[in-house]
Amino acid sequence: MTLAALPVQDLGAYLQAMTETITRVLRVDTTGVLIRDEAGDALVSLGAADEASPPGREPLLARLSLSEPSPLATVFRTGLPYLVVDVRDEPRLPSAFAAAGVRALLAVPLVVGGERRGVLYVASRRRGAFTSADQALLGVVAARVGLLLENAELARRRAELERERARQQVRQEFLGIVSHELKTPVAVIKAYTEVLQQRAERAGDAEGRRILARMEEQAGRMLGLIDDLLDLQRLQSGLLSLEESDADLVALATRVVEELQTTTQAHRLVLHAGGPVPARVDRRRIEQVLINLVENAIKYSPRGGDITITVNRAVGPDGQGSQAVLAVSDRGIGIAPHDLARVFERFYQAQGGRLHRGVRGLGVGLYIAREIVERHGGTMWVESAEGVGSTFYLTLPAAEG
Numbered sequence: 001m002t003l004a005a006l007p008v009q010d011l012g013a014y015l016q017a018m019t020e021t022i023t024r025v026l027r028v029d030t031t032g033v034l035i036r037d038e039a040g041d042a043l044v045s046l047g048a049a050d051e052a053s054p055p056g057r058e059p060l061l062a063r064l065s066l067s068e069p070s071p072l073a074t075v076f077r078t079g080l081p082y083l084v085v086d087v088r089d090e091p092r093l094p095s096a097f098a099a100a101g102v103r104a105l106l107a108v109p110l111v112v113g114g115e116r117r118g119v120l121y122v123a124s125r126r127r128g129a130f131t132s133a134d135q136a137l138l139g140v141v142a143a144r145v146g147l148l149l150e151n152a153e154l155a156r157r158r159a160e161l162e163r164e165r166a167r168q169q170v171r172q173e174f175l176g177i178v179s180h181e182l183k184t185p186v187a188v189i190k191a192y193t194e195v196l197q198q199r200a201e202r203a204g205d206a207e208g209r210r211i212l213a214r215m216e217e218q219a220g221r222m223l224g225l226i227d228d229l230l231d232l233q234r235l236q237s238g239l240l241s242l243e244e245s246d247a248d249l250v251a252l253a254t255r256v257v258e259e260l261q262t263t264t265q266a267h268r269l270v271l272h273a274g275g276p277v278p279a280r281v282d283r284r285r286i287e288q289v290l291i292n293l294v295e296n297a298i299k300y301s302p303r304g305g306d307i308t309i310t311v312n313r314a315v316g317p318d319g320q321g322s323q324a325v326l327a328v329s330d331r332g333i334g335i336a337p338h339d340l341a342r343v344f345e346r347f348y349q350a351q352g353g354r355l356h357r358g359v360r361g362l363g364v365g366l367y368i369a370r371e372i373v374e375r376h377g378g379t380m381w382v383e384s385a386e387g388v389g390s391t392f393y394l395t396l397p398a399a400e401g
């Protein structure tokens, strides 16, 4: 038999060709392959050949519910072969067989990768056409078919993995090139704008200075977006490494609060902290997380107000060790309940994010922040009520002492 030479790309076409080969080589009238469907409650025809009818015709048996008391369902359930001299003697068999003139029927289980997957049957219009020798032969054929199916499935899975890997690679290369090619020129524009601002200041050109300040701000935002893209790429390719050192999270939060207070007059940033909270962290990354949370708090509190940043120590969730708990709380627009679970997703923007005026974010800030925190062994979550405000929490393992 030349089954091995059959095509493997399309399983349906493959099985169809296989049934035709079996019909011809075993000199039977009909061959059918029934495979368990995805739900697992029926066997469906994936290939059927009949000597008397042209290929492509409706199979004698298109579907067989596994809850039916049919001997074919029993073959699948028990794994035992089934042989009948004349289908008219067995009323529990589908009536389509007898109606099509079938008399003798032989069925064996089909095992793929050690798992029972379906039934292979052959039928003849001649009463008593099959013997136990045919039964043994069909068993051998079914084992071979099972093996080929397994290979076909493996090949298909391998091809899928290969395609996915290629897609990933293209995406990564694209992101890498775009980010690097964009970052340098924008950084240069920003630097020159700063120089021009100083000149305008010296020349007493207030209007020029104002325009250049806007330009610098926008270039800064663009750099922020490019950095987000780069971080996203590093996270996806597993290249984001942490450079951990001993740090005091209160000192770190103080710096962030002081820096960001200069960016807003409408909001008052208030830091609540007791004594120092030491932790081993990548300072630059945790600073990035905190900046992101406070900037969001500012961005999504358009009417201004207090933004509270709290840094505390607490007992770990297992009742042992200690952890640092940071919270950033605003009285802004809040987040709707159906968005709450999704704001940490990549590229997700809730209503507030989509409506935000000015340069749009990418909706990746919180995703990156949570990844960074989780890579430190911490957790991050949010509590929020629409129109009332939001509190973003994060925990980090605190150092002892």
Ligand code: ADP
Residues within 6 Å of the ligand: 296, 297, 300, 330, 332, 333, 334, 335, 343, 348, 349, 350, 351, 352, 353, 354, 360, 361, 362, 363, 364, 365, 366, 367, 390
């Ligand atoms: P971006 O701010 O760039 O859209 P983020 O990942 O930082 O992306 O935030 C995702 C979304 O979560 C935002 O678009 C916004 O809808 C919502 N969000 C984040 N922080 C707040 C906040 N403090 N108050 C209300 N909504 C927020």
